[in-house]
Amino acid sequence: MQAVIIEEPGIYRVREIQYPVCPEEGLLIKVLACGLCGSDLRTLRSGHHRVKLPFTIGHEVSGRVVETGKKYTGPWKPGWNLAISPVVYCNECNFCQDGVFELCSDYRELAQTWPGGFAEYMAVPAEAVLNGTIQEIPEGTDPVHATIVEPLSSCVNAQEKGNVGLGDTVVIIGTGPIGTLHLQLARLRGARRVIVADIDDKRLEMIKEFHPDMLINPTETGLVEKVMEATGGYGADVVIAANSVSQTLVQAVEMAKKGGRILLFGGMPKDQSRPQVDMNTVHYNALHLLGTTIFAPRHNRIAMQLVVSGKIDAGKFISHIFPLEDFEEGARLALEGRARKVVFVSGS
Ligand SMILES: [Zn+2]
Ligand SMILES: [Zn+2]
Known part of the structure; x- marks a missing residue:
């Protein structure tokens, strides 16, 4: 064979x-x-x-x-x-x-x-x-x-842990396949607004098909500033780091709203897994840093239902x-x- x-x-x-x-x-x-x-x-x-x-x-x-x-x-x-x-x-x-x-x-x-x-x-x-x-x-x-049930299962687990839901402004950093699934899932869970960011214009172009509310290329503008501006200075309820660039976490902490949740979805290269995150910001802004990896059989079943029902459009993805x-x-x-x-x- x-x-x-x-x-x-x-x-x-x-x-x-x-x-x-x-x-x-x-x-x-x-x-x-x-x-x-x-x-x-x-x-x-x-x-x-x-x-x-x-x-x-x-x-x-x-x-x-x-x-x-x-x-x-x-x-x-x-x-x-x-x-x-x-x-x-x-x-x-x-x-x-x-x-x-x-x-x-x-x-x-x-x-x-x-x-x-x-x-x-x-x-x-x-x-x-x-x-x-x-x-x-x-x-x-x-x-x-x-x-796509498999990659979707991990996203289902992450957003469940991050309790993404009604009224949330969600920022997704990284608009590859995983970022794109997170966008659709955040919508399904009721997020009010989904902002996506990527340094790769090709990827930003591709995710447009899924109608994010705002696209940011941080090489052109400061990502944190843009998010703060878009949220009236409050920051995002949820930031999903869907890439493997550790600097992202530093920014995620800076752009999260007080009490916000930061989902660490992507693993980092071993030599870059200790970013200079300001833990005082985490402390005083009462942030939740949530790491997730893999999924349970339950998440796998939910992911299958999302694909079967067409709520996640696999054909388009x-x-x-x-x-x-x-x-x-x-x-x-x-x-x-x-x-x-x-x-x-x-x-x-
Ligand atoms: Zn995979
Ligand atoms: Zn075990």
Whole structure:
């Protein structure tokens, strides 16, 4: 079968490899579609500490069950379409025991511990069947659209923690795919006004389709000043840092309203994870700094409902669909920032 193999950081290509074997207690799926994520781009470029090369990544997967393992006892049958998010909870730590799966201290991921979905077929291990985040894709929902359930799940978790809601002015810094999902979600949750900021004009242009109330390019104007001006000097109720530039956090603290919430959504490069945030501002302005990562099965289910109902318009969000054999071309487009969301499909 064909699969994308990362040979070493920066070197990846579509190659013929052996079909995966169906795990005894797991599933074998034909990959129908697999989304390309910002974290994938980083792994393609510079590798990942949890990924041992050569390896196949791809964690936003829609697939059809083609085989079930001999000892598989789960509900899914050949022919069923599944949305397979990568997180596999340990189900043993205190957090899992308490049902706060998004805090699992020992979770693993498909496309890290096990090979991922930039391939024609993918083995779904027993661990993922038992403790993972797999859902049926309902009839009538395009499996290509279902690939966004995974990134959307993390956004659902973040905005739930940040309690984004009615009357809020929300600033989203970073208008890539994640920033764009946050924009739509903030609207759905009732935000009064959503302001987006990015230093990349191409991205600002792309997000216009989703009608933000205000766009700011901070290279042209001071971001903090602009937000303060737009909010009558009070600042934003919620600031979502949907990028990985640590300076953003310094600005987020400066532009948040008293009592405001700052959602730290993107991880920072290791050597830049200690920005010079004025903690006195956090203290005196009574700010809430909220870090979130991954999601619980509950968020994954909510995300699926948002896609199935069309409340999040996946078709509009996904900007490019490529056949898997054109992986390098699709990845290049995304790396150059010329695509919002690239999804790869393989022939049936
Ligand atoms: Zn992703
Ligand atoms: Zn756990």
